[in-house]
Amino acid sequence: MKSIYPVFRFRGYLALLLILVLTSCLGSVRKGPTVLAIVNGYPITEADLIYALEIEHRREDLSKAGKIRIRDYVNRLIDERLLVEEAERMGIDKEPWLREKLRAFMVRESVTQLYQDEIASKVKVTEEEARDFYRRNYVVYKIGIIDVPTEKDALKALQEIKDGKDFAKVVNRYSAFKSMNRGGVKYTRRALSRSPEFERIVLALKPGEVSRVHKINNRYYIVKLIEVIKPRMEDFEKKKKAIMRTLRKDKEGALAEKYLKKLKEKVKIKVDKDLLAYIEKDREKKELEHDRRTLAMVNGYTLRVSDFIKQIKELKKPEKLDRLVQRWVDTKVVDVEALSRKYYERSPLKEKLQSYKEQLMRRVFIGTTIVPDIKVDEEALRNYYMKHKDRYRTPAEYKLQRIVLKDRKEAEEVIEELRAGADFSWVAMNRSRGSNARRGGMLNWMQKSMMPEEIQDVIDKLEPGQIxxxxxxxxxxIIVKLLDIRGREPRPFEQVKSIVYEQYMNEMVSKKVKEFVKRLRADAQIEVMEDNIRRLQERFR
Known part of the structure; x- marks a missing residue:
């Protein structure tokens, strides 16, 4: 069920976009949508602008983009409308492939909305539930493990323990896994739950007790429970968000299973089990690729043998065929219900469909009318490569040392020691709380993108040797020392030729589209509502 219902993760709009949405909704109650421009009689409204901002926000973080210029967005919407009109003149809006794409989009978005209505909106996770989950699943079990390949060795080890020999010495003598090198290994209850057999062994023990011999996956184990460490509630806040996500996911999954079962009672489902058994036996037969017999039906949806064989060939790993059929049935059951709600006839899906349609039309128009006129040769690509050579360098890698400290007071003490000439490695080994303290705080070579954001902001201001x-x-x-920088070597043209081609084409297409739209604007009737745009811009301020 989880694969059928894609969980819509709301990313969060900008505060100013939220203001726009709210005020436009209130305004629409009084006097309808605010028109920002009219292109050949077609209105571009505030709702169109809001949708454009939503799409933009999915691509980049507009909160870092500075002040938004409403006029620029309106100009873009005018240009896009002119391209759509040209696509309509070519008849692209009547192409069968477009209808298929729109239907697939409509089904996908309808299922997303159905999931929101029937599953996501009905699931609540409380902080108390999260706290209870934390108490139960973040208990730490410190254990010793003897891991041997034969039952004979396991029984001998167990007998030595019963005879009073030290558990750690028995581990070192028999076990492949030297679990007692640090006095035992620690597992949270959550980690143990990933191996149910192992979890049962540990939970059956009291501190100090040793288990009997257990066979798991052709290995033999003896476990000693050394200590049970309860979670510190003061650390709960660090885990809270992740726990609440886990609880929500589990609740949604359980509710989705129940809901799917309920939906199946409302539709007609038919699976030809004899035909499925025949396919299971002779799936390699070539004639099955053209077999039009019906394997399964859900209301008006039909799964034909040829389509099913195509699905089998597209599998990345082998799967039982009855499960594959069941997944198709489950998907279609949900599709039937989602489409019956007719979300596509009302907002916001109605507008999304229109926007998606226009987006497809523009892409096809540009691909069939503008792109073919762009000629690309080797010389043009080499010239582009030389002009933008810095783009094609190998990524810079940085060698750092790091000191991690608990509070600012301690950090200020350490920075004073370092400025006074203290050795960074020695200070890291003696003061740092980082996992690499024993290595003098030394980190592996890494690219900037692999660093925490707060370190990225500082690293470019340092020269090798600086702190x-x-x-x-x-x-x-945190205090870091930059030891060295390597990389930033230009990659040969042949190595990056495909990237150069893509970037060159993108720039040329953008240039040609702008030239084309400029000609369209000259013949178009465009009225821009400057007062409405100005009032809208004020709301952003």
């Missing part, structure tokens, strides 16, 4: 100021991390204070 950073104190950096505020999520729950610590």
């Amino acid at each position: 950073s100021p104190i950096i505020k991390g999520k729950d610590s204070f």
